Amino acid sequence: MHLDVLDLRNFYYRTQLGRVAQRAIRDQMQKLWPEAQGQTVAGFGFSVPLLRPYLAEARRVIALMPGPQGVMPWPAGMENVSALCEETHWPLATGMVDKLVMLHGLETSEHPTEVLEEAWRVLGPGGKALFIVPSRSGLWARRDGTPFGFGRPYSLAQLETQLKRHNFTPERSLAALFAPPSGQRFWLKTAEFWESGGRRFAPWLAGGVLMVEASKQVYAPTRGGLREAVRRPLRVLEGLPQPLPAPSARQCRDVAGEDC
Template identity: 35%
Template sequence: MRQDAVTLERFYGAPLGTAAARILSGKLTDLWGDCRGLSMLGLGYALPVLDAFAAGPARIVAAVPHEHGLVRWDYSGRGNSAVAVGDPRLPFPDGMFDRVIVLHGLEETGDPRLYMREIWRITAPEGRIVLAAANRAGLWSRATRTPFGQGRPWTRAQLANLLSIGLFQVTASSSALYMPPMDVKLVTAAAEGWEAIGRVLAPGLGGVVLVEAVKRLYAPPKGGAAAPVTDRIRLARPAPAARRDEH
């Protein structure tokens, strides 16, 4: 059962959720830049990180499972850009999105492989996705008062394997949210400091695992996640995809 939108909005409106969104948004913008002119989808409950891209993409949609309840998200003054979707079927044409972010989506889906199949379908050729999921080894997956303590947590290896099976090629991975899941000013005000210390002292114990992958139209025989998995997600920005005209 998925969490309701009111609970998610309350978490991300509190200092702990605000700090978490800031850290995750920084990871994504470090990786993808502002995605200017591209088409972007936020799947699950990705609204807290989509705001970081609001000025760049030509199109940006927040696809929220209908189990969350009514959600509204205004994109850069263009009106509501949130749409309720089923699980796992997505109401979008093939190859519509250049960038896809999955946050609070994978942990509570009933069929992860079918979920990934739909994501592959709606991702453009050579498009890129990021799966952000609660880390099984981290403290946040045990913090049931946060959205990351709900559903099934994942390991980095499990996410890479799921992507490989789904015909994506893994290109980078990272961990985030090293601060304790405590809504205390001493913790939330120093979120970036916790990140710096955690990456050095306990790189595998971040509360969230992020794995980036690229859509390949053809997978090599017995192929898998051939690209190396890195500890840090600060990479050279990928070449921008050709902008498609909107109809």
């Protein structure tokens, strides 16, 4: 089940551990997506801690928050871009999104199939989606004191298999949150050291979250198309009289006494 939006807001914006988590995940996301100039960027779940870098350059930023979670206005001090929605029916036109970020939206949903179907629907041609979920082998999924301790954790193979089943093509993957999920001063001050070391030496074993970038997979139509249409005769010619065969030279001599 989804966490309450107030609990998520308090963790990311009012605790030091939440700010450490926000910075670690956002840094990894910006390695994958350094810019979004003129694009439509959408987030689902509680993605607002990651969307701020795109506010200045993106054509449009939209933060969708599912009904069971609740919604909060965002960003503070600016025009609101967040909206409450049904998790299985997003108020976005088909194919309008260039980049989609999903944080605390998949692992806590009771309808993951429908959520992935909506994610696939709203992505446009060439669009990319970034799915961020708790890692089954990480420490963060084993502690209830953070939002990553709720819902279903994934292994990398499990997440990629589920994405492929819903017509996504996984392209790149990263991990984040290598520091222990502790609010003690020592761990908070050394968080950057653990992040850089974990990314280098044990990205899939020690990371608290998995991040998979995937593209929308579209199959070629199964109809015969132009080739089959050309093989069939044009209907506009049906009903016209067939041309008469040209007379032979002998017939011409019999009728007119001379060659045609």
